[in-house]
Amino acid sequence: MNPQLELNLGLILFLPWFLILGVLFWLFPRQPRHLLRRLFDLASLALATAAFLVSLHWAHDYANPQHGHMWRQILATSVGYGVFLGVLLLAVLLRWGLWRRRDNA
Secondary structure, three states: OOHHHHHOHHHHHHHHHHHHHHHHHHHOOOOOOOHHHHHHHHHHHHHHHHHHHHHHHHHHHHOOHHHOHHHHHHHHHHHHHHHHHHHHHHHHHHHHHHHHHHHHO
C-alpha cells in the first residue's frame, strides 16, 4: 500500500462521518446566526480537523509495530476520532456559554 495513503487512511474512511458531524455542528442551534458565530464555527471545524490529522499521524508513529501492522491503523483512527469529537465538544460548550451570556445581556 502507498505509504501516504496508509498514513491518511483514517481520514479517508472517516471523512463522510466527519462531514455529517460538521454539518450538524454548523446548523444547530439555528439562532443566533451572525458573522461572529459563523467565524467561530468555521474556526472550530478547522481546528477539529487539524487536531485530528496531528493526532492521527502521532498515533500512527507511536503504535508499536510488534502488535501487527493493522494495530497502527486501529490506534491512529481511534485516537484521531476521539480528538475530533473532543474538540467539537469543547467548541459546543464554549459556543453555548458565549452566546448564552450575550443573549441574556
